[in-house]
Amino acid sequence: MKRNFILAAFSIIVVSGLYSFVILDGRSMASTNHKIELEKRTGGTRSATAAIVNAFVDDSFLTIEIENYSGIAWVEVTGQGGSVQQSFQIDNSGACMFDISILPAGSYALCIMLENGTYDGLLEK
Numbered sequence: 001m002k003r004n005f006i007l008a009a010f011s012i013i014v015v016s017g018l019y020s021f022v023i024l025d026g027r028s029m030a031s032t033n034h035k036i037e038l039e040k041r042t043g044g045t046r047s048a049t050a051a052i053v054n055a056f057v058d059d060s061f062l063t064i065e066i067e068n069y070s071g072i073a074w075v076e077v078t079g080q081g082g083s084v085q086q087s088f089q090i091d092n093s094g095a096c097m098f099d100i101s102i103l104p105a106g107s108y109a110l111c112i113m114l115e116n117g118t119y120d121g122l123l124e125k
Contacts, residue, residue, distance in 0.1 A: 057100070072115070
């Protein structure tokens with residue numbers, strides 16, 4: 001009986017601790033992330049549902065969110081000289097975070113290529 005009580009109390013403490021961690025983490029991410037304005041450059045093939053593409057950046061991570069999309073997306077981060085600094089592949093819809101901490105501070109071109117369009121933006125780090 002005492003063992004069950006200890007296990008139940010421990011479980012409640014762990015769950016409540018995880019819950020508060022997620023809440024605090026969500027608040028801090030919202031306040032530190034900067035939304036990158038994206039412009040759709042090309043139309044690509046037609047789709048029954050329009051894809052929704054968003055990008056956010058902080059000092060260390062680039063977050064790409066893609067909704068209503070099925071297929072492969074390519075993400076390129078290009079420096080001022082025109083050379084690709086980093087490239088990533090995303091499969092289907094969802095959110096992906098990429099470590100950009102190795103990039104020095106500066107301005108970079110962000111290009112997200114989907115089968116139904118290309119989105120461009122300016123990444124400021």
